[in-house]
Amino acid sequence: MAGSIFQAFDNSATLTFTLNGLSNGATRYSTFVSSTSTATHFVDALVTASCYIATAPTSDQAVHFYAYGTVDGGTTFTDNVDGTDAALTTGTRNARSLGILSMTSPNVVMRGGPWSIAQAFGGVLPQRWGVIAVNSTGTYLSNANANANEVKYQHVWEQYT
Secondary structure (H helix, E strand, C coil): CCCCCEEEEEEEECCCCCCCCCCCCCEECCEEECCCCCCCCCEEEEEEEECCCCCCCCCCCCCEEEEEECCCCCCCCCHHHCCCCCECCCCCCCCCCEEEECCCCCCCEEEEEEEEEHHHHCCCCCCEEEEEEEEEECCCCCCCCCCCCCCEEEEEEEEEE
16 A cells, blocks of 8 residues: 655754853864664754854854764764763864854844754764854853753654555
């Protein structure tokens, strides 16, 4: 009997990612996300970001987001990240661009995305992946708004009905 294939979406989740207080010029990466499941075969993950600054931006007035991944089960990741929530001091030389969050006004929660992790890697979702943020706002990311400075993701799969 013929059926149809539809996209299905998992519940969204928040990455473990300390963005509050991220200073201008600083780079930080999230913990990795595992996209393997015995019950569901994920084909993508959509990512959204929100950031907040309390003072007027200068410089590039943006937060740049990148994806990192692995092909060896998490032994090595892009740009030598280790899959934990930590500062990245070596830069994003080889990470894949996800998107840019424009930060042109202070005291406003800015939101960006959704961005596709699979698209960042040429159409294939890595087994384990994470997100890198580079603050180029000219100021720090403020924790004065509880609904900001976070990155969320939502897995996508195909369902046959």
